Amino acid sequence: MSTRELTFAQAIREALDEELARDPNLFILGEDVGAWGGVFRCTEGLYEKYGPDRVIDTPLSEEGFVGLAVGAAMTGMHPVPEIMFGDFITLAMDQIVNQAAKMRYMTGGQVKVPITFRATMGAGRSSGAQHSQSWHAWFAHVPGLKVVVPSTPYDAKGLLKTALREPNPVVFFEDKVMYAKIKGPVPEEEYTIPFGKADIKREGSDITLVALSRMVHPTLAAAEMLAKEGISAEVIDPRTLTPLDEETLIQSVCKTGGAVIVDEGYNRFGVTAELAAVIAYGAFDYLDAPVERLGAMDVPIPFSPPLEFTTIPDEQKIVERVHKVLEGRRR
Amino acid sequence: MAVEIVMPRMGLTMEEGTVVAWLKQENQTVAKGEPLLEIETDKSTVEIESPGEGVLSQILVKPGETVPVGAVIGYLTAPGEKPQSSTPEPTQAAAPASNYATDRSVSSAALKSDLSGAPAKVKASPAARRLARQYRVNLAEIVGTGPGGRVVAWNVREFASQAIDAQQAQLVRVSPVAQKVAADLSVDLSQVKGTGPGGWITRTDVERSAREAAVGATAMQPPLIGEKIALTRQQKIMAERMTSSFQGAPHFYLHVEVDARRLAALRDSLLKRAKERFGVHLTYSDFLVKYCALALRQHPKVLQQWAGDGLFQMRNINIGLAMDTPQGLVVPVIHDADQLSLAEISRRRAELSERAQAGKLLPQDLELGVFTITNLGMFGIDYFDAILNPPQAAILAVGRIKERALVEAGQVIAAPMMTLSLSVDHRVLDGATAAKFLGDLVEYLENPDFAQV
Numbered sequence: 212m213s214t215r216e217l218t219f220a221q222a223i224r225e226a227l228d229e230e231l232a233r234d235p236n237l238f239i240l241g242e243d244v245g246a247w248g249g250v251f252r253c254t255e256g257l258y259e260k261y262g263p264d265r266v267i268d269t270p271l272s273e274e275g276f277v278g279l280a281v282g283a284a285m286t287g288m289h290p291v292p293e294i295m296f297g298d299f300i301t302l303a304m305d306q307i308v309n310q311a312a313k314m315r316y317m318t319g320g321q322v323k324v325p326i327t328f329r330a331t332m333g334a335g336r337s338s339g340a341q342h343s344q345s346w347h348a349w350f351a352h353v354p355g356l357k358v359v360v361p362s363t364p365y366d367a368k369g370l371l372k373t374a375l376r377e378p379n380p381v382v383f384f385e386d387k388v389m390y391a392k393i394k395g396p397v398p399e400e401e402y403t404i405p406f407g408k409a410d411i412k413r414e415g416s417d418i419t420l421v422a423l424s425r426m427v428h429p430t431l432a433a434a435e436m437l438a439k440e441g442i443s444a445e446v447i448d449p450r451t452l453t454p455l456d457e458e459t460l461i462q463s464v465c466k467t468g469g470a471v472i473v474d475e476g477y478n479r480f481g482v483t484a485e486l487a488a489v490i491a492y493g494a495f496d497y498l499d500a501p502v503e504r505l506g507a508m509d510v511p512i513p514f515s516p517p518l519e520f521t522t523i524p525d526e527q528k529i530v531e532r533v534h535k536v537l538e539g540r541r542r
Numbered sequence: 543m544a545v546e547i548v549m550p551r552m553g554l555t556m557e558e559g560t561v562v563a564w565l566k567q568e569n570q571t572v573a574k575g576e577p578l579l580e581i582e583t584d585k586s587t588v589e590i591e592s593p594g595e596g597v598l599s600q601i602l603v604k605p606g607e608t609v610p611v612g613a614v615i616g617y618l619t620a621p622g623e624k625p626q627s628s629t630p631e632p633t634q635a636a637a638p639a640s641n642y643a644t645d646r647s648v649s650s651a652a653l654k655s656d657l658s659g660a661p662a663k664v665k666a667s668p669a670a671r672r673l674a675r676q677y678r679v680n681l682a683e684i685v686g687t688g689p690g691g692r693v694v695a696w697n698v699r700e701f702a703s704q705a706i707d708a709q710q711a712q713l714v715r716v717s718p719v720a721q722k723v724a725a726d727l728s729v730d731l732s733q734v735k736g737t738g739p740g741g742w743i744t745r746t747d748v749e750r751s752a753r754e755a756a757v758g759a760t761a762m763q764p765p766l767i768g769e770k771i772a773l774t775r776q777q778k779i780m781a782e783r784m785t786s787s788f789q790g791a792p793h794f795y796l797h798v799e800v801d802a803r804r805l806a807a808l809r810d811s812l813l814k815r816a817k818e819r820f821g822v823h824l825t826y827s828d829f830l831v832k833y834c835a836l837a838l839r840q841h842p843k844v845l846q847q848w849a850g851d852g853l854f855q856m857r858n859i860n861i862g863l864a865m866d867t868p869q870g871l872v873v874p875v876i877h878d879a880d881q882l883s884l885a886e887i888s889r890r891r892a893e894l895s896e897r898a899q900a901g902k903l904l905p906q907d908l909e910l911g912v913f914t915i916t917n918l919g920m921f922g923i924d925y926f927d928a929i930l931n932p933p934q935a936a937i938l939a940v941g942r943i944k945e946r947a948l949v950e951a952g953q954v955i956a957a958p959m960m961t962l963s964l965s966v967d968h969r970v971l972d973g974a975t976a977a978k979f980l981g982d983l984v985e986y987l988e989n990p991d992f993a994q995v
Contacts, residue, residue, distance in 0.1 A: 416904065466904070468669050468695055499669040499695045500688065539688035540696055 217397045220390035222364035223253045223329075225397070226371035227291070231261050234289060237375060240267040240276050241293030241329075250295055251331070251390045277303035277328070281311045284326040289375065297330035297384065298344045311380040312355030326381070327374045332360075333386035333425055333475055334523050340511035343519070345476040347424075350382040351452040351485070357381045357406060358452040362427035364395040366450055369404030376403070386425035386475070393428065407454035411463070415445035418533055419463040421486055422473040423449055426524060430473050433529035442533065452482060460486065461493035468499035469536040473524050478506035499540065503532040544617040545594060549581065549603075551611045551680065557852070559583050560608040561615060566598045572618070579615075596620050666693035676910055677702040678854070699905075716743040727752040776870040787932045791848070792968040795927045796980050800987050802943045802958040805829060808990045812884075822888035826960075827863060827917050830940060831887050833986035835859045835879035836993055838913055841979040845912045847933040848969045854933075862911035862931065863891060865898045872898050873931060875911040919943060925961035935970035936979075939963040960987075 217225065231237050239254060245268035248255035258266040269276040273294060280290035294300045300307070307328060314322045334343035351358045359374060359381060361367040367385065374381040412427055413434050422430035427448050434444040445463050449456055464470050470490050472483040483504035490502050508522040549559045562580040566572050578592040596618045603615040664681040666674070670693045674681045677698060684701045686693035716724070716731055720743050724731050727748065734751045736743035773781065809824055816824050838844055838859050845856040859880040862873040874894040876887060897903050914931040919942035928939040941961040948957040962984070966976040986993050 468667075496668050496672040499667040500692075535689075539686070539692065539694050 213399045214396040215399065216394050217364045217368075218391055219364050219367055219385070219393045219395075220252050222368040222395075222397050223371060223385060223390075224255060224257070226368045226375065227254065228257060228260070229401070230372060230375040231257065231265060234375070236287065237289045237291065238265040238267065238283075239291045239293065240269050240280060242269060242271055242295050244268060244293050249293070251385075251387060253293070253329075253385075253390070273299050273302035274306060277306045278310070280326055281306050281314075281324060284311070284324045284380075285314060285322050289325045289327070291327045291329060291375065294328065294330035296338075296342050297332045297346055298341050300328070300330050300346060307350070307356070307380070307382070308353050312353050315379065316355060323378045324380050325378045327371075327377070328380070328382045329371075330382065330384055331387040332384045333388050334507070334512045334519055335388045337514060337516050337519060339514045343512035345384070345386075345424075345474075345507070347382070347384045347452060348476045348481045348485075351482065355380065356453065359383045359406070359450070360424040360452060361385070361450060362389075362412075362422075362424055362448050364393065364397050366404060366410065366448070368397055369402050370406070370450060372403045373406060377406075384424060389425050389428075393425075404450070406451045407456050408451075409447050409449045409456035409459040411445065411459070412448050413444065413446040415443035415467070417443045417467055417469075418445070418536060419460070419467045419470040419490075420444050420446045420473065420529065420533070421449065421460060421470060422446060423452070423482070424475065426473045426475055429524060429526045430529055432526045433533070436526060436530050437533055442537065444533065449486070455486075455489070457489050457493060460490055464490050464494035465497040468497055469502075470498075471503040471505060471529060471532045471536060473529055474506045475523055476506055477509055478504050479509050481506050500536045500538070503536050505529060505532050544599060544619045545596070546614045547578070547593065547616040547618055549609050549611050549613050549615055550590065558608050558610045561603045561605050562587055563605050564598075564601055564616075565589075566592075568598055568601055571597055592618065594618060664693065665691060667695065669695040670698045673698040673702075676858075679705060715741060717745065720745045720748045724748045729755070774870065776872070780871055783932060784929050787930045791930050791932065793927075793930060793965050794968050794973065794976075796964045796966065796973070796976055797925065798962050798964075798980055798984055799946075800960045800962060800984055801948060802960045802987065804990055805960075805987050806943065806958045816885060816888070820885040820889070822885050822892065824884065824888050825891070826919065826940075826943065827915065828884060828888040828891055829987070829990070830915050830917070830938070831861050831863065831876055831879050831891065832882075832884050833983055833990075833993060834861055834913060834915060834938060835882075836986060837979055837983040839880050840982055841975070843971060843975055844936050844979050846935055846970050847912075848935065848967055849933070853970060856912040858910065858912070860910050860912050862914040862934075863894070864914060864916035864928075864931075865895060867898045867901065869901050872903060872908070873911060873914055874898055874903055874907045875909065877910065914938070915940060919960070925963055927963050928965050930965055930967055935967040936976065937965045938983075939965065 227239065231239070239257065243250055244254045245258040245263060245266050248258070254266060277292050280292040283290045294303070311324045311326055314324050332345035332347060334345070336343070347358055347360055350356050357377065357379060359370050361370050371383060374383050413431060415434065420430050420434060427446065430446050434446050437444045445467060447459060447463055449460070470487075472486045474482045476482050478484065483506045487502040487504055491498065505524045505528060507524070510522055512522060513519045560582040562582050564579045565577045572578060572592040572595070574593070574595045575591050577589045578598070579590050581588055581590055598616060599619040600617040601615075603609050603613070609615060665686060666681050667688065671681065673695055679698060679702050681693055681698075684693050684697050686697055688694040715736065717738070721731070723745050724734070729748050729752050731743060731748075734743050734747050737747055738744045805826070809826065809829065813824055816822050842855065845859070847854045847856060858878055860875045860877045861879045862875045864871060864873050874897070876882070876890050876894070879887060882890065894903070894907060897907065911931070911934065913934055914937040916928050916937060917940040918926060919940055923941050924944065925941035926939050928937045930937050939962070943958045943960045945956045946959040947954050948959060962980070964976060964980050
């Protein structure tokens with residue numbers, strides 16, 4: 212199997228390209244996705260290759276073009292609307308939550324809604340409070356939606372291809388900081404990655420670190436720092452929030468006895484809370500300390516870089532939480 | 543408010559105690575620290591002091607009666623307070639009870655509850671609580687090193703291993719000077735025969751032992767024709783455990799030939815499908831684990847363990863599998879094997895085997911086994927007897943499956959046969975009990991369909 216290094220954006224673009232070629236019903240729509248190739252370069256060249264009927268530029272009108280896409284999906288197409296800044300997915304909330312997520316159920320299975328909402332998340336670009344948020348938890352809360360949060364180019368491509376073949380609505384979150392900065396090996400050959408299967412990004416025995424999307428990278432860096440102190444950390448990436456691979460999380464914590472959950476979304480009522488509950492229930496008798504949750508601070512994301520980085524998790528904060536969990540344990 | 547007087551735990555292994563005599567009568571006043579009653583444990587008779595000042599208002603357990611540790615055996619009330627009755631006490635009666643605040647002396651062991659009547663809650667992590675249940679240690683006796691003094695898992699592991707060391711140390715009664723001389727002369731006290739009162743080891747005993755060892759060493763020194771090889775940790779543990787088992791536990795052995803026709807046919811028929819469906823490679827060891835687990839569930843006595851002055855009844859059916867690794871013999875454990883399907887057992891066995899081969903077994907992989915299977919069939923061994931894996935009371939030695947002559951309905955036919963040998967600790971099990979267990983195991987192996995019933 213031959214592989215090459217791709218950026219996160221290139222891996223996304225390749226998945227879109229291959230699936231556009233494979234499925235004539237697939238089409239992309241969104242702001243600047245066409246002639247401009249996407250502000251994050253995820254659709255570069257696709258407009259030229261597949262034409263304006265399959266890579267459609269829309270006005271700044273999330274509710275409009277997402278609603279149009281949901282309707283198209285109900286008639287048998289597979290639309291891929293792109294929400295350039297995931298913050299503004301709020302404008303299309305009714306279309307996604309009340310329409311797309313419900314139709315298959317409310318029609319007794321007669322109408323399917325094969326649609327892949329691509330949206331960005333993540334802070335760290337000094338983009339201010341309205342362009343830095345991570346809203347994946349909202350959608351994981353809604354029955355009828357699948358939520359994907361990849362962390363590497365390999366996972367992004369394999370999971371996006373699965374999403375684009377999925378007969379149900381999928382909300383696919385891409386951390387915008389990773390698009391150009393994160394590179395990784397991607398096979399030349401065709402592959403897909405199933406939903407609901409966590410990936411153990413690093414094996415370890417002393418503590419379980421759960422992280423998703425971009426947070427996997429500072430978490431792996433933290434695991435490296437911990438290894439220098441003789442602490443063996445296991446890093447688990449759930450990759451999809453719904454469906455969630457509870458088994459892998461629980462088994463890891465049964466082995467290590469402790470967990471720190473790292474997410475860029477807010478702690479309060481968030482992904483860290485849900486995952487902590489899953490672990491506390493499934494691995495109760497094996498926990499040696501309370502599960503630690505490290506999410507974004509419960510404040511609007513500041514514009515000023517020093518303040519912004521204070522509010523989101525990083526290597527140092529993860530290491531501190533690990534020390535807290537391991538306090539009083541033998542080294 | 544009345545204070546409960548409970549049967550105290552006087553030692554790690556004490557599970558119950560007998561009231562020998564009450565030294566005070568009901569309604570008699572007692573001072574704090576005054577002898578209140580005598581109890582008898584499995585080791586000795588002990589006088590229990592009153593946990594506080596007051597009136598012995600009620601005696602619940604009469605002399606000669608035996609109750610579990612922690613059971614309420616009587617009540618103490620404040621002077622002038624009404625004795626314990628079935629109607630709830632008015633809350634203001636609680637005030638004088640503050641006289642009964644306990645100190646940390648032995649007598650406080652008899653006081654189960656604090657003044658509110660609720661048992662003192664020990665701060666411990668769930669993992670520590672689970673281990674404390676498994677090791678049968680009392681969390682309240684353990685000093686926690688976690689945040690706010692929380693007892694964490696390793697505190698329990700440490701405590702349990704120290705408790706075992708202490709128990710073993712107690713078995714060798716030795717005078718302090720003899721202990722020092724033994725250390726100076728590098729004499730192993732467990733090998734010294736004591737001639738003092740009650741087998742007490744004296745200085746003379748140690749010196750004699752050292753002399754004998756020196757003489758013996760000279761006399762038995764073989765001509766130097768080879769070199770000494772240092773022991774690995776695993777070899778050292780194996781040597782120590784096997785010596786203590788073989789010398790300490792009276793072994794007996796039961797042998798039985800098993801007609802393996804149906805077992806072999808079942809394995810053949812499942813092999814491919816199990817691979818495709820569950821991704822597991824079924825081995826005869828997997829079937830043996832499964833059927834041993836089922837048979838052990840029916841014969842919980844086989845799970846008992848000798849503890850010097852009593853038997854421990856183990857509950858969880860955790861089956862160890864002896865494995866040959868580059869580092870030597872290891873016995874990783876498949877926990878709660880009776881709760882697992884054949885495919886789950888096979889997967890777990892494969893995981894353990896892989897980790898064992900890589901020298902990556904975790905401490906918990908090796909803990910809490912209650913029964914061991916050792917299989918040398920793959921080495922072409924027909925049958926053999928195994929040494930017990932202490933403190934377990936039984937170990938099953940499995941030979942290879944081979945075509946042998948079988949007499950069936952008066953005809954001699956060739957059939958795949960397997961010979962089993964069950965080694966048993968005669969302190970725990972007698973021949974008939976062990977034979978019934980082995981009989982049921984053979985029943986499963988010869989009629990695997992029966993395991994579905």
